[in-house]
Amino acid sequence: xxxxxxxxxxxxxxxxxPGDRPDFSHIHIPPAGLVARPEPLTDHDAMRELPFQLxxxxxxxxxxxxxxxxxxxxxxxxxxxxxxxLTRVFDERLFRAQRQGKTSFYMKSTxxxxxxxxxxxxxxxxxxxxxxxxxxxxxxxxxxxLDALVNQIFSNAKDPLQGRQLPILYxxxxxxxxxxxxxxxxxxxxxxxxxxxxxxxxxxxxAIGHVGDGTTAEGDFHEALTFASVYRAPVILxxxxxxxxxxxxxxLAGADSTTFASKAIGYGLPGLLVDGNDFLAVWxxxxxxxxxxxxxxxxxxxxxxxxxxxxxxxxxDPSKYRPVDEAEHWPxxxxxxxxxxxxxxxxxxxDARHEAxxxxxxxxxxxxxxxxxxxxxxxxxKPHLGEMFEGVFKEPDWRIxxxxxxxxx
Amino acid sequence: MAEMSMxxxxxxxxxxxxxxxxxxLIFGEDVGYFGGVFRVTDNLQARHGVTRCFDTPISEGxxxxxxxxxxxYGLRPVVEIQFADYILPAxxxxxxxxARLRYRSxxxxxxxxxxRSPYGGGIFGGQTHSQSPEALFAHVTGLKTVIPSNxxxxxxxxxxxxxxxxxxxxxxxxxxxxxxxxxxxxQQLKSWAGHPAAEVPEGYYSVPLGKxxxxxxxxxxxxxxxxxxxxxxxxxxxxxxxxAELIDLRSIVPLDIEAITESVRxxxxxxxxxxxxxxxxxxxxxxxxxxxxxxYHLKSxxxxxxxxxxxxxxxxxxxxxxxxxxxAKALRRCMEEPA
Numbered sequence: 001x002x003x004x005x006x007x008x009x010x011x012x013x014x015x016x017x018p019g020d021r022p023d024f025s026h027i028h029i030p031p032a033g034l035v036a037r038p039e040p041l042t043d044h045d046a047m048r049e050l051p052f053q054l055x056x057x058x059x060x061x062x063x064x065x066x067x068x069x070x071x072x073x074x075x076x077x078x079x080x081x082x083x084x085x086l087t088r089v090f091d092e093r094l095f096r097a098q099r100q101g102k103t104s105f106y107m108k109s110t111x112x113x114x115x116x117x118x119x120x121x122x123x124x125x126x127x128x129x130x131x132x133x134x135x136x137x138x139x140x141x142x143x144x145x146l147d148a149l150v151n152q153i154f155s156n157a158k159d160p161l162q163g164r165q166l167p168i169l170y171x172x173x174x175x176x177x178x179x180x181x182x183x184x185x186x187x188x189x190x191x192x193x194x195x196x197x198x199x200x201x202x203x204x205x206x207a208i209g210h211v212g213d214g215t216t217a218e219g220d221f222h223e224a225l226t227f228a229s230v231y232r233a234p235v236i237l238x239x240x241x242x243x244x245x246x247x248x249x250x251x252l253a254g255a256d257s258t259t260f261a262s263k264a265i266g267y268g269l270p271g272l273l274v275d276g277n278d279f280l281a282v283w284x285x286x287x288x289x290x291x292x293x294x295x296x297x298x299x300x301x302x303x304x305x306x307x308x309x310x311x312x313x314x315x316x317d318p319s320k321y322r323p324v325d326e327a328e329h330w331p332x333x334x335x336x337x338x339x340x341x342x343x344x345x346x347x348x349x350x351d352a353r354h355e356a357x358x359x360x361x362x363x364x365x366x367x368x369x370x371x372x373x374x375x376x377x378x379x380x381x382k383p384h385l386g387e388m389f390e391g392v393f394k395e396p397d398w399r400i401x402x403x404x405x406x407x408x409x
Numbered sequence: 410m411a412e413m414s415m416x417x418x419x420x421x422x423x424x425x426x427x428x429x430x431x432x433x434l435i436f437g438e439d440v441g442y443f444g445g446v447f448r449v450t451d452n453l454q455a456r457h458g459v460t461r462c463f464d465t466p467i468s469e470g471x472x473x474x475x476x477x478x479x480x481x482y483g484l485r486p487v488v489e490i491q492f493a494d495y496i497l498p499a500x501x502x503x504x505x506x507x508a509r510l511r512y513r514s515x516x517x518x519x520x521x522x523x524x525r526s527p528y529g530g531g532i533f534g535g536q537t538h539s540q541s542p543e544a545l546f547a548h549v550t551g552l553k554t555v556i557p558s559n560x561x562x563x564x565x566x567x568x569x570x571x572x573x574x575x576x577x578x579x580x581x582x583x584x585x586x587x588x589x590x591x592x593x594x595x596q597q598l599k600s601w602a603g604h605p606a607a608e609v610p611e612g613y614y615s616v617p618l619g620k621x622x623x624x625x626x627x628x629x630x631x632x633x634x635x636x637x638x639x640x641x642x643x644x645x646x647x648x649x650x651x652x653a654e655l656i657d658l659r660s661i662v663p664l665d666i667e668a669i670t671e672s673v674r675x676x677x678x679x680x681x682x683x684x685x686x687x688x689x690x691x692x693x694x695x696x697x698x699x700x701x702x703x704x705y706h707l708k709s710x711x712x713x714x715x716x717x718x719x720x721x722x723x724x725x726x727x728x729x730x731x732x733x734x735x736x737a738k739a740l741r742r743c744m745e746e747p748a
Binding site: 172173178179188192193194195201227391 | 465476479480482483498501502506510511516574662663664
């Protein structure tokens with residue numbers, strides 16, 4: 001900042017670029033267990049410090065500490081670990097499938113698995129998530145069939161979406177997973193509307209909406225927060241701050257100036273800042289916000305602080321815009337390793353079982369991919385061509401019927 | 410039967426549907442306590458309660474996004490965008506979400522929403538209260554676009570739109586809310602009183618989407634119109650004495666292609682009129698369809714009349730608006746013999 005009488009246009013930039021040593025010294029990581037946990041119906045005005053305090057439960061030794069430490073049955077934690085691992089194994093395998101030409105596109109959730117998996121396990125069966133494309137863990141935690149995922153990714157005859165949608169943009173109503181789209185943020189307001197509908201009917205279901213850090217700059221984000229606040233909608237609005245939006249660092253969405261969680265203050269909502277690589281913290285924060293929502297306390301904004309350990313998608317090379325080894329230096333570690341460490345520490349898990357589970361999941365994924373390949377990969381074994389014309393409207397009009405005939409179907 | 414203006418008929422449709430179906434609810438800017446800037450939702454909040462008809466923030470994108478989420482849950486929201494000129498902040502929601510939800514999710518989710526919006530000129534509203542954006546929606550696969558021209562249709566089409574499981578853009582020609590304006594802005598205004606289409610049945614009925622109405626049978630030329638232009642065309646036909654067949658499309662998606670082709674094949678001539686500016690307007694699609702399907706029946710070139718290709722100009726409202734004199738001129742051009 002100069003004061004020579006001339007204005008200067010400020011363009012933000014990340015602290016490091018390719019070739020630099022990764023540097024996260026600007027990120028302050030407090031010890032686990034320090035942040036107070038208010039009663040969920042506390043007035044938002046009395047919680048204005050929360051969006052600036054990182055809620056962490058797992059300490060460096062893997063112990064669950066502090067007031068946010070949730071009571072979770074060991075078998076649920078093991079189910080969470082399994083779903084996170086399955087997500088990672090599946091991502092690795094299907095990313096490679098894209099490289100082998102079996103599909104057009106893929107996106108991995110690597111480093112962010114705890115968020116979707118913990119939320120899937122803590123949310124009610126009737127609740128609806130409005131996911132981002134790094135939310136596969138929800139489906140894994142809820143035992144969505146792997147075959148159906150693979151078939152969707154391969155756009156083959158058994159694709160549940162019948163070849164109409166880009167790979168990984170799933171829809172699974174019965175599993176509480178709303179239809180994904182490649183437009184960012186445009187379902188955030190749907191989560192609010194869905195939650196308002198539940199309240200309108202006097203039901204007990206809540207919605208969980210998701211965007212990434214970059215999408216907080218979209219109007220949809222602010223519109224949804226306004227409606228959520230005005231109508232006290234039973235919704236949890238989440239921001240996964242994984243530091244990167246393709247090649248744009250989170251500072252381009254305003255992260256250099258404040259936390260994303262703190263945006264809640266302007267809307268008169270509680271905001272939680274949560275270690276997104278800490279399965280127990282994600283669980284605890286979601287549970288807190290869900291309780292508040294279900295008791296008519298309205299919406300909560302949660303920022304999950306994490307790191308996108310993979311590239312954006314199969315279409316970019318992150319080494320072109322950030323240090324290639326940045327992920328290894330992320331100060332909050334890896335979500336799978338941290339839950340594994342916790343389970344090891346509490347005596348519910350060990351390395352031998354972990355290796356055995358990995359091998360089992362690898363085999364399971366291989367088999368799912370194999371069945372998908374047998375049906376067809378991109379461009380082969382496609383759904384019936386007539387599917388192209390289905391579902392435009394509930395009933396086709398004459399245009400659709402004429403065009404079908406033109407194609408001879 | 411009761412005699413109603415279009416506003417009363419629309420209000421009645423909403424009242425009927427709020428009473429019939431607990432999943433129907435209404436929201437939008439100023440629609441609740443106040444009853445809407447054009448009074449279409451007058452008294453509905455008092456009669457049905459605040460959760461059935463309520464006010465929203467000034468956020469068209471937020472209104473439509475909320476409606477889609479509610480629709481996905483299983484409700485049938487009817488939202489008002491105060492002027493069609495303000496619908497553009499919601500365009501992404503309509504195009505990328507409402508129109509695509511059923512298709513991309515293979516029927517897992519859909520958006521049975523109705524988006525009502527007053528549109529069109531003739532009220533000295535300048536360029537932000539006068540536009541006719543129907544072609545923008547007609548081009549979007551997955552949306553239906555409905556435009557009534559009288560109280561009877563307004564009620565029946567709105568009920569059909571609310572019951573429709575696809576998203577419907579329901580454009581209300583605000584110039585004819587209170588009377589069948591025929592474009593003669595310098596003459597005394599008529600109310601709906603005494604007009605046959607102002608006789609509106611009480612209670613429930615619907616007018617199917619995709620069925621045009623032949624308002625006047627004729628042998629010499631087919632006139633395709635919708636909204637306010639139906640009445641302008643009617644006046645021009647009467648003034649020229651040309652034996653025209655007047656078709657009120659009532660919905661442009663779905664489009665009653667059979668009624669159009671049957672009529673043009675009979676008359677051999679076609680005039681298309683709309684308020685929206687002409688270039689790439691919905692008339693372009695109509696013209697193309699008529700040419701493709703009726704070419705060998707045509708005796709003269711298809712005429713296409715619209716607003717000029719300028720933004721809607723405040724002081725020049727009646728120079729811009731395709732009034733009866735311009736429609737009459739176009740009708741006469743249709744009838745000209747080749748030189």
